[in-house]
Amino acid sequence: MPDKPIIAGITGISGKSSTLKILENIFRLNNPHLKDSFKIFSSSITEKPSLKNKINDAYRDGTKYFFLEISPRALSSPQIKSLNLNLLAVTNLSPEAAADPPGKINGLMSSFSKLLKEDSTALINADDTLALQMADVTHSQVITYALDYPNAMATAKKIQLKSKQSRFSVMLESDIDTLTGKIISPGSQDFTLPLPGRHNIYNALVAILISLACDISFESISEKLNRMPHFKRCLEAVYSNQFKIIDDGASNPGAIESVLKTISSYQFKKIILVFALSGNHSSSINALNGKVISHWAEKIPIEKIIITKSIHQVNKKARASLQEEKVFLEKCQNIKGRISVIPGLGDALQDSILSAREGDIILLLGEKGMEAGASLSQKILHSFSGTSG
Structure with missing residues (x-):
């Protein structure tokens, strides 16, 4: 076990909960015998002052990975700032945040820029205008992902949308560093997701990239997504x-x-x-x-x-x-x-x-x-x- 927990947060207006559900299934199906090696913390936990103590207690009990749902407003909270986040994924901010006054948006950018250290990773949705701006204010490694933006480092292509599932290929356009210092070379992998809709492909893409960063192979992730059950209340x-x-x-x-x-x-x-x-x-x-x-x-x-x-x-x-x-x-x-x-x-x-x-x-x-x-x-x-x- 590493000498400190690996902590990945997911923030944005929408998609956080679904992304965490997909991520949970990938990790649980990847090794059912190590189901206690990771924990999912919803926003109801991440917004409480006891968050860091909960992580430390679980880490001492053998939990290695922690995946957190973080609302945009909580990025500046003391309990989030006190964490050494290894990774923070941004799902989307537009159009909701666009309705906020400029001062609030500037405050959000400032909170984000201070949160991640140079040895951490930011996953940025390059299709989202406001989210993409965050790539310019962080000192961390940036990995951009997209369905439409042509220059993203990870893209979903060959998309086939059906009423009960989605099929797509994930293309890695450049080397990506994992959280343990390994390097994933450019390549592609086909996926079948038992969830319909482009928005769920975005969610799956984030979960896939986080899983890759945690050293789960492309092939293994694809297999786990194919076996994943359909979610309740998701179309x-x-x-x-x-x-x-x-x-x-x-x-x-x-x-x-x-x-x-x-x-x-x-x-x-x-x-x-x-x-x-x-x-x-x-x-x-x-x-x-x-x-x-x-x-x-x-x-x-x-x-x-x-x-x-x-x-x-x-x-x-x-x-x-x-x-x-x-x-x-x-x-x-x-x-x-x-x-x-x-x-x-x-x-x-x-x-x-x-x-x-x-x-x-x-x-x-x-x-x-x-x-x-x-x-x-x-x-x-x-x-x-x-x-x-």
Whole structure:
């Protein structure tokens, strides 16, 4: 075991949790007998002052690798600054961060520049304008990755998107140093990911590069991804009969954009969107959510949009405020004739099911407020037909 833990963080607006899930599967499947050799820490842990003690305690018990979900705002926190990060991956910052004042963006860049030492590694999404700016402010080794940017050091090519999986090749265009000082030469590897959508290829690409940096081979990573199970609430088809119900945890503009873009390639007649408005976002994020949904409602046949506060699933403190609801709806003025607000999740789901016809898709979006959406939909369908689908 090395004389200090290996710590890799993942930051950005969206994609952090999914990337960590993919990474967890790669490491668990790589050596099931050493399942305690790594730990995943969500933002609920990384934002607490006890983080460093938790890492030190686990390291003494034999844990070698630590993978942390770090929100952009936490980059300047004392508990993150006290760590010697070996690697920090940036998933995306646009367009959400673009809505922030320049001073806040400058503060984010400053926090990032001070966080990584020269012997550490930064993984930067070169397709994201603001994320790419971070490559110019860090003194660490930089590895850029992309699906579109032609000059990135690691790219996903030959992309094939299907409803239940994605296929692509990862091309390493230059030498990459691992965290233990080894060198990975340029090359390529084919991957099959049991998750649909371009956004999940971005997430997988980060997980692949982190795994390579931790000395897991290209071939082994490819094998593990192929065996990985489909994730819950990740464009998950929870009902498929005359119509489909698809469930996803997207709750911020980037994630919603990615899901709607993926859904647009599916075969369907019309979409009924049920969105759980969350109270844990700023008004600016809720406004951007409304803007994204409004934009896509004019591009694809979204016939009906039902907004719910999931009043029986979330407590009053976590419930969306009237102001958050207002700024969301203000961005949907151009499609207000297709929008309704139904406070209860069960009532919102029942309305969507009664509105659906053969060939339609009911799309469930949102985080905590929509976590019960799939099971509630099944209960409603059972009450209507006597079957659970």
